[in-house]
Amino acid sequence: MKIIIIGGGIGGLATALSLHQAGIEARVFETVQSLTALGVGINIQANAVRELSELGLADEMAATGLATANLGYFNKHGQEIWREPRGRAAGYNWPQYSIHRGEFLMLLARAVRARLGEENLLLGHHLESFHDDGKQVTAHFIDRRTGERIHTEVGDALIGADGIHSVVREKLYPGQAPLHFDGMLMWRAAVETAPFLDGRTQAIIGHQGLRFVAYPMSGQAEKNGRSMTNWIAELRVPGDTPPRADWNKRVDKSAFVHLYKDWKFPWLDVPAIIDATESIYEFPKVDREPLAQWSQGRVTLIGDAAHPMLPTGSQAGTQAVMDSRHITRALQEEKNAESAFARFEAERRPLMSEITLRNRQLGPEAAMQVVEERAPGGFKNVEDVISKAEMEEITGSFKKLAGFDREQVNTRPPIVKPHA
């Protein structure tokens, strides 16, 4: 069986590596002319780190990212609402990594080139159209700079891993509603700072209207006594129409730095961090309505193409990796691509639709809004505002739903059996 993968992002590259591990031929087609380390930070939860480790990437992940030890929620005065251990510190057999998205991508691309060969990661190939004749899929590619048709590929099946603006999704389900806007704008960046808290905490500060997320994401910086701090400033804005959803759109800090002028805490000086940063990127918090169906015949969708979701609970990269493993198992065990995609979809779509909708209701971060509403001026003792049991209920139920409950991750059998 030969699989055509559209998109050389996290989902597409993880799928290529997984299929190769299962002994299934795969070829990746990516629009951009050269892969560069684009993006800023991303979190890969322990369930996906287990899968990447089973793909033989544990050492590269450890050398590139930073094993997160804690997740902390804070109010806008910098007071701690909740702190919980993460990854190995929480008893998982695998770490959670905070990692530079672009460096993670490069790491995956190196592995694809080494294992599948240079010829199976084709850059500068933008999918224009495809046709499923019931036996095979034929895909046509253009050079997006010129519009010229440059290649035609025939395979047994096609996987659309082409992200939030997926061409494959649009061809399968034309006339989709525009992106659904959550009303929040994100300004994303990374900057070297002094380490904060224990040097391994992901801090989420504020409430539904104004938030700031900061976490260290580089083991290399940690070795040098510094923190490569990924930060995201988030503001609720009026209107239903988001600005262009472009991961590479740069903005000036003058648009928002004043909103954080009072956010100077003993453990983190937010305005100073923003001031010290050079490149800042804007992206709206957007998702899409869950689809009633992902697959048609020998064509299906994974990752952001299938289920773009709000970044609540840091799930997008993690779930793209999990899709890559589930689709591989289905292709390994089912008799043909059509039944494999039907099985993959039955296993994954209901769950991803539920997470997508649940993320619109703030997911585990709902606790921060509860605290803001009950104690906007701050608190002496957080348990007077929200009980431990209420906090555990909010955060624990999300982990179960999103598939990174500790017992599930540690004890389930492997998803993919390597090809003998």
Ligand SMILES: Cc1cc2nc3c(=O)[nH]c(=O)nc-3n(C[C@H](O)[C@H](O)[C@H](O)COP(=O)(O)OP(=O)(O)OC[C@H]3O[C@@H](n4cnc5c(N)ncnc54)[C@H](O)[C@@H]3O)c2cc1C
């Ligand atoms: C440039 C970039 C920067 C990002 N930065 C961040 C970040 O800082 N933090 C964060 O949390 N998330 C970021 N993301 C999103 C994050 O990577 C995804 O949400 C998540 O990893 C799911 O991955 P995916 O593979 O489904 O989609 P993506 O990672 O979006 O990958 C999709 C890929 O498909 C390619 N593609 C699109 N259309 C076609 C086509 N017609 N033919 C061929 N190829 C096509 C795109 O160029 C892209 O490489 C970024 C995505 C991109 C593309």
